[in-house]
Amino acid sequence: xxxxxxxxxxxxxxxxxxxxxxxxxxxxxxxxxxxxxxxxxxxxxxxxxxxxxxxxxxxxxxxxxxxxxxxxxxxxxxxxxxxxxxxxxxxxxxxxxxxxxxxxxxxxxxxxxxxxxxxxxxxxxxxxxxxxxxxxxxxxxxxxxxxxxxxxxxxxxxxxxxxxxxxxxxxxxxxxxxxxxxxxxxxxxxxxxxxxxxxxxxxxxxxxxxxxxxxxxxxxxxxxxxxxxxxxxxxxxxxxxxxxxxxxxxxxxxxxxxxxxxxxxxxxxxxxxxxxxxxxxxxxxxxxxxxxxxxxxxxxxxxxxxxxxxxxxxxxxxxxxxxxxxxxxxxxxxxx
Amino acid sequence: xxxxxxxxxxxxxxxxxxxxxxxxxxxxxxxxxxxxxxxxxxxxxxxxxxxxxxxxxxxxxxxxxxxxxxxxxxxxxxxxxxxxxxxxxxxxxxxxxxxxxxxxxxxxxxxxxxxxxxxxxxxxxxxxxxxxxxxxxxxxxxxxxxxxxxxxxxxxxxxxxxxxxxxxxxxxxxxxxxxxxxxxxxxxxxxxxxxxxxxxxxxxxxxxxxxxxxxxxxxxxxxxxxxxxxxxxxxxxxxxxxxxxxxxxxxxxxxxxxxxxxxxxxxxxxxxxxxxxxxxxxxxxxxxxxxxxxxxxxxxxxxxxxxxxxxxxxxxxxxxxxxxxxxxxxxx
Numbered sequence: 302x303x304x305x306x307x308x309x310x311x312x313x314x315x316x317x318x319x320x321x322x323x324x325x326x327x328x329x330x331x332x333x334x335x336x337x338x339x340x341x342x343x344x345x346x347x348x349x350x351x352x353x354x355x356x357x358x359x360x361x362x363x364x365x366x367x368x369x370x371x372x373x374x375x376x377x378x379x380x381x382x383x384x385x386x387x388x389x390x391x392x393x394x395x396x397x398x399x400x401x402x403x404x405x406x407x408x409x410x411x412x413x414x415x416x417x418x419x420x421x422x423x424x425x426x427x428x429x430x431x432x433x434x435x436x437x438x439x440x441x442x443x444x445x446x447x448x449x450x451x452x453x454x455x456x457x458x459x460x461x462x463x464x465x466x467x468x469x470x471x472x473x474x475x476x477x478x479x480x481x482x483x484x485x486x487x488x489x490x491x492x493x494x495x496x497x498x499x500x501x502x503x504x505x506x507x508x509x510x511x512x513x514x515x516x517x518x519x520x521x522x523x524x525x526x527x528x529x530x531x532x533x534x535x536x537x538x539x540x541x542x543x544x545x546x547x548x549x550x551x552x553x554x555x556x557x558x559x560x561x562x563x564x565x566x567x568x569x570x571x572x573x574x575x576x577x578x579x580x581x582x583x584x585x586x587x588x589x590x591x592x593x594x595x596x597x598x599x600x601x602x603x604x605x606x607x608x609x610x611x612x613x614x615x616x617x618x619x620x621x622x623x624x625x626x627x628x629x630x631x632x633x634x635x636x637x
Numbered sequence: 638x639x640x641x642x643x644x645x646x647x648x649x650x651x652x653x654x655x656x657x658x659x660x661x662x663x664x665x666x667x668x669x670x671x672x673x674x675x676x677x678x679x680x681x682x683x684x685x686x687x688x689x690x691x692x693x694x695x696x697x698x699x700x701x702x703x704x705x706x707x708x709x710x711x712x713x714x715x716x717x718x719x720x721x722x723x724x725x726x727x728x729x730x731x732x733x734x735x736x737x738x739x740x741x742x743x744x745x746x747x748x749x750x751x752x753x754x755x756x757x758x759x760x761x762x763x764x765x766x767x768x769x770x771x772x773x774x775x776x777x778x779x780x781x782x783x784x785x786x787x788x789x790x791x792x793x794x795x796x797x798x799x800x801x802x803x804x805x806x807x808x809x810x811x812x813x814x815x816x817x818x819x820x821x822x823x824x825x826x827x828x829x830x831x832x833x834x835x836x837x838x839x840x841x842x843x844x845x846x847x848x849x850x851x852x853x854x855x856x857x858x859x860x861x862x863x864x865x866x867x868x869x870x871x872x873x874x875x876x877x878x879x880x881x882x883x884x885x886x887x888x889x890x891x892x893x894x895x896x897x898x899x900x901x902x903x904x905x906x907x908x909x910x911x912x913x914x915x916x917x918x919x920x921x922x923x924x925x926x927x928x929x930x931x932x933x934x935x936x937x938x939x940x941x942x943x944x945x946x947x948x949x950x951x952x953x954x955x956x957x958x959x960x961x962x963x964x965x966x967x968x969x
Contacts, residue, residue, distance in 0.1 A: 407749030418751055423715060
């Protein structure tokens with residue numbers, strides 16, 4: 302059980318070239334989708350509450366390549382990156398954030414509430430901390446089934462100060478649930494700096510109190526993130542119980558799109574933006590011969606086309622009929 | 638022809654219902670504080686014997702962590718299980734309200750019908766056992782006011798068993814309220830009792846002059862009020878709602894059409910309560926059938942007190958229900 306800053310150590314799993322490229326593809330998808338989202342809001346084509354994930358691309362990309370299609374994730378309102386990395390289709394996602402009937406949730410959830418069970422994307426909650434108790438339940442069902450499936454609970458550093466975090470880690474440990482708690486520490490809980498609201502210098506130290514391994518990793522380093530996720534997920538799969546991963550990162554924008562981010566330290570932000578993990582990993586892939594410039598440009602162009610297609614599809618889709626207002630409050634009569 | 642029966646109290650009746658459901662469906666699981674036999678099979682023994690019979694995997698005692706309990710139930714339910722979660726006392730739901738209201742109740746709607754949450758959250762409550770303000774509240778109106786939840790509150794062993802069977806089989810989250818004062822109530826229950834559908838009230842006493850609608854243990858008091866009124870030549874019809882949401886409008890409306898007078902009695906404080914909802918609906922839909930203003934009977938707008946005389950004064954008494962019925966007869 303270590304709570305030290307982890308880099309790719311001697312025993313750490315290393316993603317093969319194909320996996321590295323796949324991690325980059327997911328990162329690029331998240332980055333480009335985030336840019337498209339902000340552009341669409343700025344231009345007035347769509348109105349929605351939007352919580353940019355820019356800067357946090359590595360975490361779900363490096364985690365999700367370790368997951369199977371039938372593994373499940375829960376995330377929070379800043380969670381579109383988690384959902385895309387898990388495989389939620391762009392068209393369904395965009396239709397949902399546009400409030401259209403063709404969306405993942407028929408337009409009834411919106412950008413803060415993406416659910417797409419076919420991808421294993423079970424819950425996006427708008428309540429800080431609430432991904433964790435429900436991820437435990439998913440994990441409990443896997444354990445009852447006797448399967449080797451795994452649940453991931455994503456949340457931010459702010460959520461580590463809410464009661465649900467503590468109840469969930471304790472229960473997961475006592476029941477040895479196949480769940481991985483992923484704290485995406487982006488240094489700000491809404492507008493409040495990490496150290497102003499959190500009693501320990503590393504969230505991962507809190508794992509000690511719940512009898513589970515806790516590890517702090519560089520969440521902007523695809524190799525370190527991959528290795529930490531690989532170990533925690535395998536541990537859960539093997540029935541050895543939960544792990545708390547604290548992935549250090551930084552969000553490049555304010556809490557919600559349009560907020561004045563004056564509360565963020567300009568120098569700190571500039572330093573993180575300077576180390577933007579997406580172009581950094583791109584350069585590394587080229588440098589190490591994993592991919593060529595042409596190959597990555599083609600991949601990015603393909604993503605851009607997919608996003609544009611998804612936006613067009615969404616905006617061309619119908620709004621839900623008014624009957625949807627009262628449908629799905631309860632199961633249809635006769636359902637069981 | 639009389640069906641074979643056996644005498645059960647409400648604790649035993651609910652226990653039998655859960656056991657039968659677990660026997661019939663391996664996806665039915667139980668969780669909550671102290672629910673396994675090593676911990677006594679529940680604080681009053683509702684789940685006694687279940688972990689021994691069905692194993693510790695399916696009947697799990699939990700830490701004192703209500704959010705974690707309801708969250709675990711929700712997650713397992715989304716993946717096809719049928720969790721029966723015990724929240725020891727209704728007041729303790731207050732620390733799990735995010736899980737109940739924001740998640741269990743809403744996930745079906747917010748996911749466009751993809752993630753249903755078929756859980757039962759059982760709890761006991763009720764004044765009269767000297768437990769004061771944080772262990773006694775009837776908070777059913779909060780849950781009945783929340784779209785997505787169903788709310789059930791039986792008054793007899795037969796109903797407790799039959800409604801629990803339906804609650805476990807129901808595709809939606811059900812808040813199942815057990816009155817601690819009524820746990821010891823014993824009555825014959827048919828051995829082959831079938832599930833009693835949710836949303837169906839029961840006319841427990843027929844009458845023609847005034848309708849008294851109630852639920853949970855207050856039904857017993859409504860029946861006592863009806864007996865008192867009978868001596869005065871007043872014929873009161875008593876309806877046990879059994880399910881608070883969805884409530885059985887048809888049965889209540891049919892009765893009010895007949896009697897023209899309505900009293901709604903419940904243990905919770907009167908203000909903003911279930912009685913207000915029923916009274917408002919009846920006057921909206923059946924105004925012309927009414928011969929008198931509808932009366933509500935509930936607790937005074939205060940916290941449940943400890944001291945015995947105060948606690949006695951808090952709980953709705955048969956005399957108050959009878960007085961309300963008399964008032965409807967005096968009007969006009």
